[in-house]
Amino acid sequence: MAAKEELKLLGVDVSPFAIRAHMAVVIKGVSCEYVVEDLSNKSELLLSSNPVYKKVPVLIHNGKPICESLVIVQYVDEIFSGDGVPSILPTDPYERAIARFWAAYVDDKFFPVLRGIVLALTEQERVEKATETLAAIEPLEEAFAMCSKGKAFFSGDSIGYVDLALGSLLVWIEAIRRMYNIEIISASKTPRLSAWAERFGESAAAKEVLPEVDKAVQFGKMLEAAASAAAASK
Amino acid sequence: MAEEIKKGLVLLDFWVSPFGQRCRIALAEKGLPYEYSEQELLGTKSELLLRSNPIHKKIPVLIHDGRPVNESLVILNYLEEAFPDAPPLLPADPYARAQARFWAAYSDKVYEVGSRLWKTKGEAQSQARAEMLQVLGNLDGELGEKPFFAGEKFGFVDLALVPFMPWLTPSFERYGGFSVAEVAPRLAAWADRCMERESVAKTLYPGEKVDEFITLLKKKYGIE
Numbered sequence: 001m002a003a004k005e006e007l008k009l010l011g012v013d014v015s016p017f018a019i020r021a022h023m024a025v026v027i028k029g030v031s032c033e034y035v036v037e038d039l040s041n042k043s044e045l046l047l048s049s050n051p052v053y054k055k056v057p058v059l060i061h062n063g064k065p066i067c068e069s070l071v072i073v074q075y076v077d078e079i080f081s082g083d084g085v086p087s088i089l090p091t092d093p094y095e096r097a098i099a100r101f102w103a104a105y106v107d108d109k110f111f112p113v114l115r116g117i118v119l120a121l122t123e124q125e126r127v128e129k130a131t132e133t134l135a136a137i138e139p140l141e142e143a144f145a146m147c148s149k150g151k152a153f154f155s156g157d158s159i160g161y162v163d164l165a166l167g168s169l170l171v172w173i174e175a176i177r178r179m180y181n182i183e184i185i186s187a188s189k190t191p192r193l194s195a196w197a198e199r200f201g202e203s204a205a206a207k208e209v210l211p212e213v214d215k216a217v218q219f220g221k222m223l224e225a226a227a228s229a230a231a232a233s234k
Numbered sequence: 235m236a237e238e239i240k241k242g243l244v245l246l247d248f249w250v251s252p253f254g255q256r257c258r259i260a261l262a263e264k265g266l267p268y269e270y271s272e273q274e275l276l277g278t279k280s281e282l283l284l285r286s287n288p289i290h291k292k293i294p295v296l297i298h299d300g301r302p303v304n305e306s307l308v309i310l311n312y313l314e315e316a317f318p319d320a321p322p323l324l325p326a327d328p329y330a331r332a333q334a335r336f337w338a339a340y341s342d343k344v345y346e347v348g349s350r351l352w353k354t355k356g357e358a359q360s361q362a363r364a365e366m367l368q369v370l371g372n373l374d375g376e377l378g379e380k381p382f383f384a385g386e387k388f389g390f391v392d393l394a395l396v397p398f399m400p401w402l403t404p405s406f407e408r409y410g411g412f413s414v415a416e417v418a419p420r421l422a423a424w425a426d427r428c429m430e431r432e433s434v435a436k437t438l439y440p441g442e443k444v445d446e447f448i449t450l451l452k453k454k455y456g457i458e
Contacts, residue, residue, distance in 0.1 A: 052340065052372050064329055066332045075328055078331070093316040094301060096315060105289065
């Protein structure tokens with residue numbers, strides 16, 4: 001008899017990285033215990049499972065930890081596969097390379113400037129980061145056309161790798177709109193992504209996992225305060 | 235006239251790039267023939283490079299049957315998957331693969347943090363030094379007593395990390411005031427072990443050559 005698969009995910013509701021891992025597990029239809037961490041008082045389990053970064057998310061599979069959101073998503077995709085199980089990455093090697101490229105783009109080029117909007121210490125800096133973010137979303141609008149080939153998601157008919165990478169940031173994109181009246185995705189400037197964002201939010205997995213935007217707004221205010229305090233104490 | 239699609243593998247690269255070297259070592263380990271195309275990075279970038287990597291305009295770019303793949307780790311994963319008959323560099327077990335992907339991505343930090351060592355001074359440089367010692371400690375710890383990161387065989391993490399070793403020694407060591415042999419002795423021994431492999435020895439340049447290149451960059455960017 002197969003050993004019982006024990007899955008535990010350490011995360012925080014508003015973390016886009018935890019959202020990716022959580023949605024991946026939900027998409028695969030596997031049962032997983034979700035443990036909410038208190039980032040100001042990290043658990044022993046988190047610290048011992050991710051000694052290098054001490055960050056969420058961490059997926060613990062039969063007692064063994066996997067860290068880094070995109071590594072977790074690829075791992076989940078590999079171990080839960082087969083007939084009837086939705087795939088997160090495409091099967092074709094070249095399409096997989098394109099998906100990995102755009103997910104890396106989201107993390108390396110888009111996320112840092114998006115986060116910079118919240119962490120900005122001056123209005124001028126905030127405007128700068130907003131401008132950079134608006135520039136950084138443009139290639140993604142183009143990429144959507146190329147990757148989706150007319151279908152609903154970057155991956156086609158269902159949510160896939162790039163959808164998770166960027167979709168996990170939608171809560172923050174909306175939070176930023178509410179906090180600063182800055183629109184990163186809009187029907188006028190990024191019509192494809194705007195329509196995609198709605199579809200993403202309507203999906204069963206998103207409905208199960210995504211937190212209320214206000215939670216992100218609250219967290220954002222906390223990050224702002226922490227950034228100011230850190231700068232003031234220098 | 236229709237442009238003929240060039241069959242096979244072309245690697246757009248720059249001689250001293252450690253990211254390009256990752257790809258060169260992987261291609262050699264897998265026994266895959268390819269055309270090496272040295273790119274002019276310090277002057278005007280070629281049409282082919284700009285067309286193949288319009289987003290980042292960076293090397294390495296692997297062009298396979300006319301289609302470009304960008305980002306060194308994406309290229310490494312692509313080579314694994316597009317050429318399943320070639321010797322694999324990733325382990326077969328999914329958990330071991332996840333560990334390999336984690337540590338290969340982590341190895342980027344050696345270059346990121348190391349670059350700050352020669353680009354900055356004062357407080358910023360001290361911080362970079364502290365971070366570098368942590369990074370080297372983590373890598374040394376993960377390697378442990380094993381000959382290679384995945385165990386007995388040279389693989390993914392080894393080839394992702396080894397191109398940074400000639401940047402560490404002597405350059406990053408000197409700018410940061412530390413010694414890899416002292417802070418990460420197992421890693422130092424591992425680097426020597428990797429150099430015994432033909433693919434690595436034929437691809438990497440000596441630390442002195444890398445040091446000259448860094449000095450050139452400093453002059454170019456007006457960094458003291």
